[in-house]
Amino acid sequence: MISPIGWIIIWIGIAFDILGAIGLVRFPDIYNRLQASTKCVTLGTFGIMVGIFLLKGFSPIGIKALICGGFLLLTSPVAAHALMKGALHFGTKMWHGSVVDKYGEDKLGGEQIEKGAK
Amino acid sequence: MRYIVYFILGFGFWLLLTLSVHLDHLIAGAVVVLIGTIIFGGYFTERPAKFLQIHRLFWIIVYIPVFLWYMFRANIDVAYRVLHPERPIKPGIVKIKTDLKTDIAKVFLANSITLTPGTMTCEIDGDYLYIHWIWVQSGYIDKASKIIARPFERYLRRIFE
Numbered sequence: 564m565i566s567p568i569g570w571i572i573i574w575i576g577i578a579f580d581i582l583g584a585i586g587l588v589r590f591p592d593i594y595n596r597l598q599a600s601t602k603c604v605t606l607g608t609f610g611i612m613v614g615i616f617l618l619k620g621f622s623p624i625g626i627k628a629l630i631c632g633g634f635l636l637l638t639s640p641v642a643a644h645a646l647m648k649g650a651l652h653f654g655t656k657m658w659h660g661s662v663v664d665k666y667g668e669d670k671l672g673g674e675q676i677e678k679g680a681k
Numbered sequence: 682m683r684y685i686v687y688f689i690l691g692f693g694f695w696l697l698l699t700l701s702v703h704l705d706h707l708i709a710g711a712v713v714v715l716i717g718t719i720i721f722g723g724y725f726t727e728r729p730a731k732f733l734q735i736h737r738l739f740w741i742i743v744y745i746p747v748f749l750w751y752m753f754r755a756n757i758d759v760a761y762r763v764l765h766p767e768r769p770i771k772p773g774i775v776k777i778k779t780d781l782k783t784d785i786a787k788v789f790l791a792n793s794i795t796l797t798p799g800t801m802t803c804e805i806d807g808d809y810l811y812i813h814w815i816w817v818q819s820g821y822i823d824k825a826s827k828i829i830a831r832p833f834e835r836y837l838r839r840i841f842e
Contacts (some may be wrong), residue, residue, distance in 0.1 A: 579756055586763040594813050595772055598801050599759050605757050605796060606756045623700045630697065640795035640802070647813065663773035663820045666803055666811040 569617030576610025579603045592658040592677075593650050601643040609635055651675065685730035691717055701790035721752040726785065737840050744836040748793060751832070755798040762815065773817040774803060777810050777826035783832060793833045800829055 586599025612632035619625035656677035657664060667675035695710035696702075731737060762769055781787055791802040791810060799815035812829055819825050 564708075569792060570685060579760070582756075582760045582763055589763055589768060590770070592772075594801075598799070598813070598815050600761060601801065602755050602759050602796060603763075606752055613840070621700075621766075626697055626700055627714060630694075636796070637792065640792040643795060644791065644802050647801065650802060657774075658772060660770070661772045661774075662817050663775060665776040666774045669776070670804075 565617050565620075569614045571614075572610050572617065573614035576607040576614060579607035579610065583607060587621060591660070593655055594647060596646055597643050601639060604665045605635060608632075683725045683727070686732065687722045687725045688714055688718045689738045690732075726729065740836055740839040744840060747836065748796075748833075751793075751797040755796060758798045759815075769816070771816050772813065772819070774811055774813050775817060775820055775825045776822055777812055777830055778808055778822055779810060779826065779830055779834065780808075781837060781839055786837050789820050789841065790830060790833055790837055793837075794829060795834075 580603065583600050583603030585676075586603060587596050590596045590599055609632045612628045612635070616625040616626040619628070651666060651671070654671075654675070656675055659677045661676045662677055664674040667673055685747055691714040692710060695714055697776040699706045699710065779790060781786065781790055787805055787810075794810070794812060795801045801813045803813055810830070812825070814825075814829075818828060
């Protein structure tokens with residue numbers, strides 16, 4: 564009974580990974596791309612790890628997979644945060660459709676939104 | 682005190698990783714964890730007695746499914762925006778205020794926000810967080826913090842403070 568559930572969770576994880584990759588291509592600027600890739604890929608990979616745990620049970624592989632999933636949940640937001648802050652301080656402009664930029668107003672002296680034709 | 686707690690936690694973690702009680706593994710683990718304790722124990726939490734308070738553990742266990750549910754919703758949301766032909770996004774960076782006081786609670790709030798619907802933390806500055814939001818509903822501090830941070834603050838306050 565556990566085995567089919569594990570496989571279903573693994574396939575859902577793979578589907579979310581693919582969605583994250585599509586988002587990486589379709590979204591317009593680095594900030595939106597980071598949103599898509601961080602969220603979808605984190606949950607997708609976490610799903611794969613949980614699926615492996617369900618398939619293997621309390622064996623060395625299963626426990627390691629679960630621990631990897633926990634670390635992934637803790638570390639991938641931090642990595643995304645570092646990338647995003649780095650991009651902001653490097654001066655990467657936001658997409659021209661962005662509506663508000665409080666960070667640029669407060670810290671960087673003016674909105675960091677790209678000007679240009681739609 | 683905190684060095685001892687760090688050692689015990691690290692050794693338990695090692696036991697989980699190896700999942701065997703062979704004598705060689707135990708000795709190697711003790712040596713590695715001891716080195717780790719000497720180097721990193723100083724950065725560990727100041728009052729490790731908090732680990733033993735039952736109500737905090739209880740709220741952690743309550744928080745995990747809530748968090749996973751928000752995370753799943755976030756992914757459905759992003760999947761919708763990715764697959765929609767017109768790509769409905771209205772991004773922007775907003776500023777929110779948090780009531781949490783300790784650093785570790787703020788870190789967990791920022792991590793939780795990054796993994797939940799359409800929001801991502803850019804920077805923590807004292808009590809304020811800068812959030813990149815994929816569909817800006819409100820640029821005002823009060824309203825934005827109500828939408829973004831309140832669902833997690835209730836739990837994180839009970840866990841970490």
